Amino acid sequence: MKQVSFTLVATDGAARRGRIDTPRGDIQTPAFMPVGTAGTVKAMYPEQVRETGADIVLGNTYHLMLRPGAERVAGLGGLHTFMDWERPILTDSGGFQVMSLSQLRKLTEHGVTFKSHIDGSSHELTPERSIKIQTLLDSDIIMQLDECISLPAERKEIERAMELSLRWADRSKSAFNNQANRALFGIVQGGDDASLRARSAQGLTSIGFDGYAVGGLAVGEPQEVMFRVLDEIVPELPEDRPHYLMGVGKPDDILGAIGRGIDMFDCVHPTRAGRHGHVYSRFGVINLKNARHKDDHRPIDEASPNSNCRRFSRAYLHHLVRTEEILGAMILSQINLAYYQELVQGARAAIERGGFTDFAAQTRASWSAGDLPLL
Amino acid sequence: MKQVSFTLVATDGAARRGRIDTPRGDIQTPAFMPVGTAGTVKAMYPEQVRETGADIVLGNTYHLMLRPGAERVAGLGGLHTFMDWERPILTDSGGFQVMSLSQLRKLTEHGVTFKSHIDGSSHELTPERSIKIQTLLDSDIIMQLDECISLPAERKEIERAMELSLRWADRSKSAFNNQANRALFGIVQGGDDASLRARSAQGLTSIGFDGYAVGGLAVGEPQEVMFRVLDEIVPELPEDRPHYLMGVGKPDDILGAIGRGIDMFDCVHPTRAGRHGHVYSRFGVINLKNARHKDDHRPIDEASPNSNCRRFSRAYLHHLVRTEEILGAMILSQINLAYYQELVQGARAAIERGGFTDFAAQTRASWSAGDLPLL
Numbered sequence: 001m002k003q004v005s006f007t008l009v010a011t012d013g014a015a016r017r018g019r020i021d022t023p024r025g026d027i028q029t030p031a032f033m034p035v036g037t038a039g040t041v042k043a044m045y046p047e048q049v050r051e052t053g054a055d056i057v058l059g060n061t062y063h064l065m066l067r068p069g070a071e072r073v074a075g076l077g078g079l080h081t082f083m084d085w086e087r088p089i090l091t092d093s094g095g096f097q098v099m100s101l102s103q104l105r106k107l108t109e110h111g112v113t114f115k116s117h118i119d120g121s122s123h124e125l126t127p128e129r130s131i132k133i134q135t136l137l138d139s140d141i142i143m144q145l146d147e148c149i150s151l152p153a154e155r156k157e158i159e160r161a162m163e164l165s166l167r168w169a170d171r172s173k174s175a176f177n178n179q180a181n182r183a184l185f186g187i188v189q190g191g192d193d194a195s196l197r198a199r200s201a202q203g204l205t206s207i208g209f210d211g212y213a214v215g216g217l218a219v220g221e222p223q224e225v226m227f228r229v230l231d232e233i234v235p236e237l238p239e240d241r242p243h244y245l246m247g248v249g250k251p252d253d254i255l256g257a258i259g260r261g262i263d264m265f266d267c268v269h270p271t272r273a274g275r276h277g278h279v280y281s282r283f284g285v286i287n288l289k290n291a292r293h294k295d296d297h298r299p300i301d302e303a304s305p306n307s308n309c310r311r312f313s314r315a316y317l318h319h320l321v322r323t324e325e326i327l328g329a330m331i332l333s334q335i336n337l338a339y340y341q342e343l344v345q346g347a348r349a350a351i352e353r354g355g356f357t358d359f360a361a362q363t364r365a366s367w368s369a370g371d372l373p374l375l
Numbered sequence: 376m377k378q379v380s381f382t383l384v385a386t387d388g389a390a391r392r393g394r395i396d397t398p399r400g401d402i403q404t405p406a407f408m409p410v411g412t413a414g415t416v417k418a419m420y421p422e423q424v425r426e427t428g429a430d431i432v433l434g435n436t437y438h439l440m441l442r443p444g445a446e447r448v449a450g451l452g453g454l455h456t457f458m459d460w461e462r463p464i465l466t467d468s469g470g471f472q473v474m475s476l477s478q479l480r481k482l483t484e485h486g487v488t489f490k491s492h493i494d495g496s497s498h499e500l501t502p503e504r505s506i507k508i509q510t511l512l513d514s515d516i517i518m519q520l521d522e523c524i525s526l527p528a529e530r531k532e533i534e535r536a537m538e539l540s541l542r543w544a545d546r547s548k549s550a551f552n553n554q555a556n557r558a559l560f561g562i563v564q565g566g567d568d569a570s571l572r573a574r575s576a577q578g579l580t581s582i583g584f585d586g587y588a589v590g591g592l593a594v595g596e597p598q599e600v601m602f603r604v605l606d607e608i609v610p611e612l613p614e615d616r617p618h619y620l621m622g623v624g625k626p627d628d629i630l631g632a633i634g635r636g637i638d639m640f641d642c643v644h645p646t647r648a649g650r651h652g653h654v655y656s657r658f659g660v661i662n663l664k665n666a667r668h669k670d671d672h673r674p675i676d677e678a679s680p681n682s683n684c685r686r687f688s689r690a691y692l693h694h695l696v697r698t699e700e701i702l703g704a705m706i707l708s709q710i711n712l713a714y715y716q717e718l719v720q721g722a723r724a725a726i727e728r729g730g731f732t733d734f735a736a737q738t739r740a741s742w743s744a745g746d747l748p749l750l
Contacts, residue, residue, distance in 0.1 A: 038695060043701040068669070068694045076672050076690050294443070297451050311459055315451050319414060319443045326418040326701055334616055 004140070004183040006242045010352050013252075017351040018210075020242055022140050023181050024080070027055040029242060029263040031255065032340045032346050033090060034271065038063045039083045042271050043329045044337070046085045052306075052334065053341035056088040056140075057355045058266045060095030061133055063312060065123065066116050070136040077373075078138030086255040090266070091139035091241040093130045093172075093187075096148050096215075096247070106191065106218050107147065109164070112352035127171040129353040141180065143213065144172035146187040158191035165189045165215075166203040173207050183210035186246060189214055193227050194232045212237045213244040214262070218253070234261040251280055251343055252367070255360045258347050270340050272334030277321035281309070282340040284367040288332070296375055306338040379515070379558040379585060380624070383616045384745075385727050389609065389636040392726040395586075395617055397515045398556050400462045402430040404617060404638040405722050407629065407715045408465060409646065413438045414458045415447075418644050418704045419712070421460045427681075427709065428716035429517075432462040433641045436508055437472030440498065442493050445511040453513030465516035465641070466509045467684070468562075470499050471622070472525050482522065484539070491701040500544040506559075514557065518588065519547035521562040524594040533566035540590075541578040542566045548582050558585035560619060566591055567600050569607045573742055576593075576611040586613045588619040589637070593628070602631050609636040624716055630735045633722050645715050648706030652696035655714045656684070665708070670691035671750055681713040 003023050011356060020027040034041045034049055041049045043317060049057060059079055061267040064070060076082050079089055095112070098105060102114035102123075111126030130145040146165035169186045176184040186204035190196030204212060214233060217226045230245070237243050244264035245257050254265050266281045270280060277289040281301050286293075296314040308331050320328030343363070350359030378398050385392040395402040409416045409424055411432045416424045422433060434454055437529035439445060451457050470487070473480060477489035477498075484503030505520040516725055521540035528574060551559040554629045565571030579587060589608060592601045605620070612618050619639035620632050629640050645655060652664040654678050661668075671689040679685060683706050695703030718738070725734030 027696070038698045038700060040700050040702040043705070043706070045702070067698055068690070072670060072690070075670060076688060082688070082691050082694075084691075295447060295450060312452060313457070315443070315447070316414070316457050316459075319457075322414045323442055325413060326704055327415040327417050327420070329420070329701055330420070332707065 001180060002210075003181050006240065007213070008224050008240065010259070012027060012351040012356040013089050013259065015347070015351045015356040016243075016261055016263055017348050018242065018263055020088075020183075022088045022183070023359050024140055025055065025170060027088055027264075030254075030344045030351075031055060032344045033058045033264065033266040034337050035266055035268045036085070037058070037268070038088075039079065041337070042332075043275065043326070043333045044271075045227075046083060047059065048334055049085070049337065050087065052338040052339065053345060056090055058086060058196070059089050059091045059137060059139065060090050060097060060100065061094035061130060061137070064091075064127075064137060065133050066118055066121075070133040074136040074138070080138060082239050087152065089137075090138040090141035091134045091143065092246070093143045093145040094133070095130070097143045098125055099148060100131050109167070111145070128175040131172055131175040135179070135182070138144060141185060141211065142176065143184045143185050144187055144209075145167045146189055146215055148216050148219065149191070150219045151191055151216070153191055155193055155196070158189075158193055159196055162189040162191075162196050162200050166200060166302045167205055169209075170207055173209070176187040185211040185213050185242075185347055187213045187215040187246070188233060188237070190233075191215045192229055194229075195256075197229060197233040198236055201233060202301065209241065209354055211242040211244060211264075213246050216217050217221065218249050218267075219246045223253060223256070226253070227260065230257055230260040230262065237261075243317050251340065252364065254340075254343060255347070255363060258344075259356065259360055265344075270336035271333045274334075274336045275329045277328070277332065278336075279332055282363075282366045283369070283371040286371055288314065288317050288321045289331055290318075292374060298372060298375070300335060305342070306335060376555060377585075381586070381615065383615065385731050386636065387731040390633050390722070390726045391618075391636055391638055392723050393560075393638055397463045397558070399515055400430065402463055402639075403723060405629075405633045405719045405726075406430060406472065406611040406639050407719045408433045408639065408641040409712050410435070410641055410643045411458065411460070412643070413442065413452065414711070415577040416708075417721065418650065418701070418708045419646075421458060423458070423464065423709055424712065427713040428720060429712065430617060431465060432460060433466050434466045434503060434512060434514065434554040436466050436469035436512070438477065439466075439512060440469060440500075440508050441493055441496075443615075445508040446599045449511040449513070454512060464512075466512055466514035466516040467621070468505045468520040470505070470520045471507065473500055474523060484542070493576070497505050499725070502543040503550040506547055510554070510557070516560060516586070517551065518560050518564055519544045519584075519589055519663065520637065521564055523564065523591050525589070525594045526600070526627040527565055528566055530566075530568055530571070533564075533568055534571055534654050537564040537566075537571050537575050543574060543585075544579055545582055546713045560584055560586040561590050562590040562621070563608060564591045564614070567596060567604055567609075569604075572604060572608045573611055576608060580613055584616065586617040586619060586639075590621050592620065593622045593624055598628060598631070602635065605632055605637065626715065627739065629715075629718060630722070630738060631720075634735055640719075645711035646708040649709075649711045650704045652703070653705055653711075654692075654706065655711045657738075658739045658744070658746040661746055663689065663692050663696045665693075666739070667749060668716045673738040673747060673750070675710060680717070681710060683713070721734070
């Protein structure tokens with residue numbers, strides 16, 4: 001019997017409040033999944049990630065297959081043991097990073113061959129190999145291999161990649177072999193073209209997946225295009241399965257996508273922005289590199305539930321960022337991940353009480369009001 | 376009344392077990408002080424530093440005067456508030472880093488002028504200004520400005536620097552103005568010359584300090600020279616004051632110096648070595664970059680009291696080091712600082728029971744036995 005299941009707990013307009021049960025624990029949705037690219041959420045201990053409220057993290061197949069290698073991770077007890085994270089892990093298929101990072105790619109019907117961006121070694125990724133790698137990593141939620149192209153693109157090119165992704169979806173489903181303790185998600189492609197997206201969703205639904213991701217967004221298009229595609233495609237996805245918007249995004253993207261029926265998100269943005277001195281908060285984005293913080297004894301947000309937002313002055317964080325101290329990356333990554341979790345937790349509570357529209361409006365108004373006045 | 380005092384609790388040969396009382400808490404000696412160069416012990420939260428067993432941290436006057444600036448730190452409530460470390464802080468005088476890091480130095484009787492290694496801005500450090508900066512930082516233990524030269528050096532040059540340091544010691548004492556809530560330490564110079572060292576100790580003792588540091592060691596000389604100088608000079612230092620060996624060192628240096636009557640140590644080595652993949656343990660130094668750890672599921676030391684030594688496999692740590700992940704620096708800095716604290720804690724207990732010689736021999740034998748056998 002399938003040990004991974006999705007329960008829709010409440011809806012509020014198109015917004016959904018749900019729960020994914022897995023053998024490694026529940027995932028409350030809408031969920032934000034911190035990205036643990038190479039077996040670590042950068043600059044965070046696993047328990048710190050959990051304490052922000054994360055139920056699940058994402059691992060990157062491309063990075064892990066190159067270093068330390070999937071067979072090695074399996075030999076060491078799987079990715080959960082390797083990185084000391086007991087709760088669920090979703091792994092991507094590796095396809096996106098092959099396209100964005102590797103060199104000398106060659107794409108065929110069979111799969112994609114490429115050279116590692118690290119040492120130039122040759123590798124192959126096929127739908128079957130991607131499932132195999134993700135199984136070796138002991139992933140709880142496995143993604144099909146797809147071809148993700150940047151926007152804008154020609155309709156013909158979008159269609160070709162979408163159709164290839166559909167055929168790869170079919171091969172992924174066979175290779176996955178209906179493992180009970182894991183989920184397999186299909187990925188809707190089709191760029192910004194409504195009819196291609198619909199065709200993709202239809203094709204995936206007839207193959208049948210445990211969840212449906214929207215891929216090929218957050219690849220250079222304006223937010224309004226992304227929202228328009230979501231408006232068109234989410235209603236086409238099975239209601240009784242989780243909907244995952246891949247690689248998204250900034251807090252405002254997440255709010256907008258939750259309002260359009262998305263349940264799951266992942267993005268490197270909060271940790272990467274933290275490493276660059278940008279903090280997400282109810283005041284919007286704060287750039288701690290800015291000289292205005294130099295003598296500011298005030299914390300990021302004295303009303304925050306997160307102690308890192310209360311205990312360190314802006315002046316100290318400014319100093320850590322300017323001196324490129326590791327502790328700066330540690331604190332700001334934690335603050336951003338905690339804020340993202342606060343955001344999805346707020347969205348969950350709002351959907352449950354039927355107040356998501358107000359929650360989103362109030363949250364956006366708070367961001368627009370901006371940072372504390374100058375001292 | 377003086378609020379900083381030293382109590383000698385026990386002796387074992389030349390080795391001493393003591394306690395420094397300060398308004399911000401006790402410092403158990405022998406003590407290892409982690410270095411928080413620029414207002415942070417690199418890659419560690421302050422509470423993590425405390426949890427390793429550290430009673431005190433060191434701040435670098437040179438770095439802090441340049442960024443964020445002593446007056447700024449004072450305006451923000453002092454260094455303890457700034458970095459959220461409530462317990463004692465010792466600050467150095469800035470002299471050592473001026474000599475090793477800054478550009479276009481000009482040394483006169485009055486002090487030293489130099490250009491910042493960061494932005495080329497001009498600064499001056501005099502005995503009086505150094506005391507002023509350390510007071511602005513709200514340091515608990517203040518060091519006199521001295522001139523520290525590298526070894527080997529001509530006797531005449533060593534003597535000149537030592538005599539200048541003595542005159543600066545006198546000016547430092549006047550500038551310090553006997554503040555009750557802080558301690559002022561003098562610094563013995565004199566290179567590897569016994570008579571110059573004795574002259575320096577005598578000069579400092581007649582000025583009178585709350586503690587006596589041995590400077591100008593760990594500046595390129597072999598360990599045997601350092602130990603010989605300690606054998607000669609430590610007996611010349613007042614018994615009722617703490618003895619601090621500046622900038623030392625590796626675990627074996629620390630063991631040897633404790634056996635020669637040193638009470639306090641500081642060194643960037645444990646955190647710097649951690650950032651480079653080197654781990655200190657009862658097995659000696661382990662280089663985690665080494666390919667032998669690639670598939671090793673064993674932790675660093677399953678019998679360690681430190682959970683970071685037990686929970687992560689060597690293979691995982693090897694992976695973090697090879698991929699240059701920040702978490703690697705975080706974990707290995709913590710492991711090394713915890714091991715240094717374990718070492719001084721072990722020394723304290725051994726001195727109390729009169730077994731320091733055995734403790735040192737057993738510890739060295741354990742290091743010599745080396746790492747776990749290959750898998």
